[in-house]
Amino acid sequence: FSYVSDHFGDSVHEHLYAIGNQQKTTSKSEGFVQVEFINPENKEESHLLYAERVLETISNLTKTNYQPNDICILTRTKKDGIALSTYLITNEIDVVSSETLLLDFSPLIHCLIAGLTVSLFPENEVAKVGLLTFLHDHFNIETAKHEFLKDCLTSRGDAFASKLETYGISIDITSISEKSLYQACEYMIHHFELNRVADAYLFAFMDLVLDFESRPEAGKLNFLEFWETKKASASVPANNQQNAVTVMTIHKSKGLEFPVVIYPYANTKLYAEQQAKAWFPIDDELFDEALINFNSEVENYGPHGEQLFIERRNTLELDNINLLYVTLTRAIEQLYVFSEVPSKLKLENPDDFNQLLIGYLSQQGLWNPDQMVYSFGSAENTANLPSEEKEKPVNQTMAPKYISSTPETHQLVVASTEASLWQTKAEVAINIGNLLHDTMERIRTKDDITMVIEKYREQKLYPEKTLERLERVLQKIVAHPEIEHLFSNQLEYDTIFNERDIVTSKQQLLRPDRLNFFDNQKVSITDYKTGTPNETHQRQVNLYAETLVGMGFEVLDKFLIYSNGDEISVNKI
Template sequence: MLISEFNTIISKEIKNQPTPFIYERLGEKFKHYFIDEFQDTSKMQWDNLVPLLENALSSANGSAMLVGDAKQAIYRWRGGEAEQFIKLYNKLDNPFQLEAEVLALDTNYRSAKAVIEFNNSFFEFLSKSAFSEVAYAELYKQARQKTHNKSEGYVNLNFLNVEKEDDIHEMYANKVLQTIKQCQANGFPLDDICVLVRKRKEGVAIANYLNENGIKITSSETLLLKNSDKVNFINSFLKLLIQPNNDSLKVEVLSYLAEQLQIEDKHQFFITYLKDDLSDMFLALKALDLYIDTNQCLQLPLYELVEHVVRLFDLNERSDAYLQFYLDVVLEFTQKQNSDVAAFVSYFEKKADKLSVVTPENMNAVQIMTIHKSKGLEFPVVIFPYADLDIYREIEPKVWFPVQAENYSGFNTLLLNYNKEVEHFEETGALIYNTHQSQLELDNINLLYVVLTRAVEQLYIISKKDISAKGEVKKNTYAGMFINFLQHLNKWTDTQLNYSFGTLKLNENSSEKEITASPLKLISVPKEAHNLNIVTKSGLLWDTQQEAAIERGNLVHLILSKIKTGDDVDFAFNDLLISGDVTNEDKEELMTLVTNVIEHPKLKAYYQDNFKVYNERDIITNSGQLLRPDRLNISANNEAVIIDYKTGDAKRFHAAQLNDYEAVLSQMNLKVTHKLVVYINDTIEVLEV
């Protein structure tokens, strides 16, 4: 049974039963009930619960406590009805025999003084100007809270002056970045800061911009790979290769290209490049310097194909965490399953709600989340960008309209597109229209209330100057509400875009700030450009003692690459015995050599479990050079030890190689304390560089 079906099934069971059997056993066991977040309870859920609570209240010493805040009802889209709660605590409705006792919780224990006082004034102002329904206006008229937190607190209102040609997403993201840097300068670590957005799309735009500018971020929602336009484009392109006659996929690919090329006349763009035959479409795209060979693409292994697409459409021009983690998903899929394009596309679609950019736990990073996800949480610093919602704007809204069944084939209601015309469908239409409009007012101002009450110390609101060419403030938007509020306080001037409440102070609990790192750029080079050559002189070494020494050294090197601590030795040998890289005849000699390395007086300390060890890990320098130290030991305080394994005689370039490793590790804020070259021959020699 799906959890979404539970309420409907229970409702059908108890509808015609005076004392529902399903509650009999529960009623015998429990006498006291506590229901939290009651404002988000649906009508069906409440109808299901009433018989159970009635049974408890009719017995000796039974009780029921309902806790909620109608101003935080933001789940109407999934059935929540704040009106139920409003009627209950206003004593307009009571399904029980006992009279309810209403206790108002009027003290705010979370936020600092300036945050509470700003919200008190702002929402009291909205109660007089933003609601058409008296009950909703009264709800906010009585919303004033007392302070408890002794901290002064700070609220900042900033309005962007957006021109027609401006990129509004970049403007909002840039202002968020500036605000974060200001908070850091005031002593707040990144993990004290939360950016709250209404839509995932807005969160993705902010996340991308912060990542590009070296700000660490964490988010359970906005970092899903499916939120990336680039990832979705690659998936559409892969599907198009195996479904060449799918016109909707062609449109998806061309839509992305039109967006990236900033095509103004998209209709003409589609006329020019949308072809029945995929080969003709790719041929036409040559005019845009896009040279796509279908046969070449289909012959490439999956991972190489995805890299080819990345290079083909310049998707790696800027640092993109989504793209990097997507490539990791592709690589993992090819290693664990296969390289079938169709199988990968199916796998990604099934896992789309789980595959995300991975961030370490407890990382000092800015949180980004939607307002709905933040409900019930608090953060020292809250930044609210995109504070410009039109409270009446909906995407393809619909309403149920009652009709006479005999006129409509037995149907009692019709699902209609909702617009202003509904108001003129007689008295019923006017009632539906007015109710719907007043619910939009409540739901969207509730959303605003939730976001503005998450802050503990500092609240930053980033909106836009929403004034028409005639100088009229748009009253139906968050931006217009903030401007009207400032006008009400006699603070607004057309030339001033920044307003503050409270006092901006340094964070008294400030800890040492972390230096932000520049993001790594994704570097992808076709294998043809690697310029690799096969060494043919190795044939001269066959069946010689020198060949045997080199082979033995290579095997020891391979075994050591699988060992982090001394406890890994047996596992490493068993692994290589299974793979056939090591034979039972060689095992004893190799075991002796490996043991001599890890037990060597100068090395033994580095094969303990008090280091983070990286064996054979690639490091890409700023210039694109690839470095690969054999072993890196990194301590808890970011001190590094470099160990490189060699065979044969000592060479001068060996030391130079370790110095190159040290230089790049220093750029990564690691302090190199020791550089060791281990020469593995008949004896083990360790030289410190």
Template sequence: MDSSSFKIYNASAGSGKTYTLSSAYLKIILSRPFGFKRILAITFTNKAVNEMKGRILESLFSFSEVTSEDNTPPLFLEMMQALNLTVPELQKLSELRLKEILHNYAFFDISTIDKFTHRLIRTFARDLKIPQNFEVVLDTDLLLDESVARILSKAGEDKELTKVLLDFALEKIDDDRSWDIGYDLLKIGALLFNESNISHLELLKDKDLQSFKVLKEAVIRQLKNLEKKLSAMATETLNYIAQSGLEMEDFPRQTLPDHFKKVKNGIFSPASLYKNKLEENLINGKIVKVNVVLPSAEIPIQLLQRYLGIKELIYQRSFLQNVYRNLVPLTLLNAIQQEVAAIQKEKDQLSISEFNSIISKEIKNQPAPFIYERLGEKYRHYFIDEFQDTSEMQWTNLIPLIGSALEGQDDFGKTGSLFVVGDVKQAIYRWRGGKAEQFLDLATAQSNPFSVSADTYLLPKNYRSHEEIINFNNRFFQSASQFLENDSYKHFFKEGNKQETNSKKGGYVKLSFLEEDTEENYGQKTLESINHALSNGYAFENICIIVRKKKHGVSLADYLMKEHVPVISSESLLLASSPKIHFMVSLIRWSLQPEEQALAFAILNFLAELREHKHDFIIEHLNDLANGLLHEFNFNSHLFSQLSVYDGMEYVIRTFNLSQSQDAYLNAFMDTVFEVEQKDGADKQSFLNYWDKKEDTLSIVIPESTSAVQIMTIHKAKGLEFPVVIFPYANTNIYEEIDPKLWIPVDTETFSGFSEVLISKKQEVLDYGNKEAHIFNEEQGKLQLDSFNLLYVALTRAVSTLYIVSAYDFKKEHTYKTDYFSGLFIHFLKEQQLWRDETFEYEFGTVPKKIEDLGKETHITTIPYIYTHKDRPNFSILTSAGMLWDTEQEKAIKKGNTIHYLLGLIKFANDLETALKIGLQKGIIVAGEIEQIKRTLRQVIDHNDLRDLFKTGTTVLNETDILMADGTIQRPDRVVIKNKEVYIIDYKTGAKNSKYKNQLNTYADAFLEMEYAVTHKIIVYINDNIDIEFIP
């Protein structure tokens, strides 16, 4: 029977999925000329893209060098058999296909899902009314910060908004929380960029502040009515007890009447009412003391019914209170969304999180041939890697394209194909929109959007790890799977952990339990594990410490560095961790706050580091830092304050000789400064705003061969492997979350036209009602799966040695907690009959004594910092192609600097040739660039709106300083004066920015004070085309 053209592969950790994908890919491209042009392969990281591209090219290259069947790669033999080719035939064909790809590399379409989606949006930009040159925003935190700041700045101006903000602050104060609502708005605003919330937010898009005000009033009204009803029901119940002939003393500790008294007196908190065994006693008829005879057998039944009726209303009230507490942040969500949209429109930006939503709305209903036509390609074969991380919307957007290929035929009567590879057990990106259930449904044939049925395969063998590690993980996860609530998840963990071993024998697993769960103990045990690995022939670079939480990585890095263990972690790679960078940023801050002695101290402390009398040096200059820097280092703080951030930093680098040795932190920092200037302008405060928000994430990239222990989170470790893995802090609470929320469907009439409300997720939701309990349990099941998946990814990274450090964690009754990782490990050991009380270490297998050829030797070439500071008035710019990396960033730097400099030499149109000669003589441009640069300059000089401003007979001031009233100096690029009328021009490259307008308005104010009439303020954007913007 012929196999299906739709294939699904279940690929557990280390099972050779890249090999499987490469094999399928090679069969297609070897079967027909230029077959690769008809293939779209999608994965989720650039690293995975490069790995797959590399595997294809390396395979074709190695095939092209095969001369006989002796010692041929296994994949070569597989291709021979599959395509029925001889060795010479496959060798020649491989050489030909390799040349086809290399000569048409742009059509070698293996990309990330985001890159492909980006391309779709670019293709349809005009239809979507999106600027063609929009900037993709990868970091939505900055966008959200600015949006919230704008909303808060409107307090006092917009009356309706101000009232909402004020009410929210007062509610927080009433709850003994900080009145600062900024953090709350950031949290609720994050919902805008999470794909799983899109369908819910869609229901709110037409709701304004007034709609939410009406909803709030409705909720308050319902709360008041419920409270009245509860008080009345409690009073009625107490009267019933009195009328039944029972005394308060007849009840044990008077618990039952006290319960109803609390409700009568307005105590409605479930925590105060339902933490005893009262309900259990009522159900069992134990409501009075043993020696008391009940007047009627009906009394226990009546009291139980009244008790349960009140309880139901108590939890209805709790639900409404939960809704109420989330109302104000939700009310402001639309306002935040509007600000986000406004900012993006101003800056021609589009956040990456919007891509899928835009395509889903605008493109999914287009016929597939139309989409192909607009893309300019027609794919017939699709490969999707890491399908478990694909979001629902991403998959929905791909279905029309894939369906057309899979269900239709090409000109030769051939159907297309789809290869899907995934693993439910490695789905750890739900917070980013990934939906493991989607792959689960596809793999089990519960859901198939195509008419073609799928063939499902299991990749059975683990090629990564040694035998002992594979066996340990198989046994452990089969044991742990019984605690998964969802049967489908349970099945995948049980069946997916029966991996076959490979030829790598031996291996070692050590499972340790700490008596005291402290940072010190985890650090000590981790160090012990490192030393144990080193004593068995491993090197520092062979070891990776994997942690669930970033803060644990920070703690371990601090501990290990104190013990002189070389460590590379995300924190140690942060730009902010470099003393040089800290010094440079402190100088920027000090230039804006010269009276701040803490900043002066930080600067002097850095400069005094190598001085013999450090303390005396600091004391001497602390009160007059500017004078001290001038006399000690010839650093002119006044000049520094006038420079742009980039020029200022280069001035600092040269003056303080910071580039004496190669420094990756310095290079990366200057790249960051340049990028911020391009987006936000050159003023120092803009840079500091960016730095303050991003200093915890901006980092350098280091070579993989660096001799140091790596520390990384589970998410960063996914897809990687290491000879030695240490997994400390292996005692995570499976259900741990930070302020989780739930969307709950509600009756639109009761809730003023709203069909959904947002509530906080907490245990009491189980008592709100069946609907709420179902949603809660469903989310708990997903949370449980996500935690199991994180554990699975952590334990399957090791090749030969695995150390797990957990906690000896028991409840008071000496039972272990299976909702913690530690409990799962303890249960496993008990099930294997290995557990011994007071035994804290368990070993499986033995450590190989010597590890040979763990990696290729890497020769690292360091690149010194290239200084480009323009020391006015005489300077030259070195832009020799051999001195720069050929990157888009470097091209942008060169183009911006060159054009800007040459325009500064041109007062009138006839100065053009002279300016080009000067540029050539000073090495600013080379002969081969002249014509292209000349065309660009001509576009400016001859532009219809600028031509008159380059004619003779006027006064022209190029880059001339203007002393402002406050003592600062401003420097417009070009000022043209005609009979007391002034034209101010600034040249810019890159995207438009509203801050540029403010800059020109500042220049204009100076000329107005000098009694000039400012006729025009003009920004000239010099990119591929010249764009003129007149500022009103």
């Protein structure tokens, strides 16, 4: 890094590294560093060569005194880490990393997600292909995969279940939509026989499902939307005692050390940015600055552009060299660096890591274009160092058994947001009331009812009887003589506000169910409730009215609409 400090564009950064490298060394003479260059013909070959060299290095290390958990592979991007992890796992190298422990990495989880998706959206061919592909491999079906897919793909509903039955898979996909989220997953685990191959991914996923189902109004569709946002981070809790190679990104390695570090893909560009933007001053009556694309052209935008370009370049330079410093200082005993031979050498103005590496070797008089491997120290002496860390006991691990038991076998029914699972009339009425409240948020005029109900049908969220019942209640509301004018097709959409937050002068947050504005200064308030009238409901609506009056509006009407099963009542306050 003393060599690197000479190439900083900012004298402050140069001084920082020049002073920082004036450190005292320890008396230990052992240690080993190897820098190796590969010469791929294209990007695909580079991935393969990096993976092969990493695998060979790990194999050689484990033949000495090093254990797999002494070794850490550092990558610049998560994508590179996943690619290397997949290759190593395929070649029977145990790997532990936050990326490979992602639940989305598991075929079992893909099966459950695909099953939920197909149950809600029978026309989703992508999900159905994914589900059928897994089942073909999981059940070792003798029929060729393409024939199996062709035979089952066009079937729907009961016909789909019958097709699967012919291949020894007994499950009713359509019934999944009538079960709670957790019960639906258990149902698939049982009938797809996932319990016999259950692993840590399945345990962690079911914990996630159970946690999600404890949330209000948590259904299968909401879970699928939640999963799309969570799958990039939801993972199996890591076991630090596992004897496996660690793979992590450089950023996550800060503050950590490992006996052996392997650093592939050492070719990061010093000045590269993804979709770079910058604020640039402009001469405009309304705005002082504009957000522009940041590239080399900015240097030509006058004195300010030139200064902005230089400062940005120096910052990127420092950030990336700091990243290189972190990487190369994680190793305690051995360090392996793998980079690529650049197409053109830029020793005076290096702009990526491999140029810096070659520049250092040139400064030391070591660089030879025909030589790909450069070693410093003795790998054998370092590997044979006496170390308590290398004499680790072998831990015996046991995989827990996944006990799959459907609630029906214990005469249990799991409550869900789907009305078909609620048994008593009172419970059904409550569920219809909650569903009604959520649905009214989507309705501004009476013409919206048909569209919303059809959307529910497409999503397969609720049984047909529930939707028919819901539609009857909705029609009663919009046709009620006291409030039908509030749902008229003649109203403008921008005069109707459903579930809109209001902040009072006392910083209290209020949310009326519905506000109809007339002539910009007049408003009608509507709130939906389940059950019987209550004084607290009136106080709540009156608070809405007081707040709106304080904001300068005239309140025309205040309505409370109560639902109780199929019946509604309208109370004007």
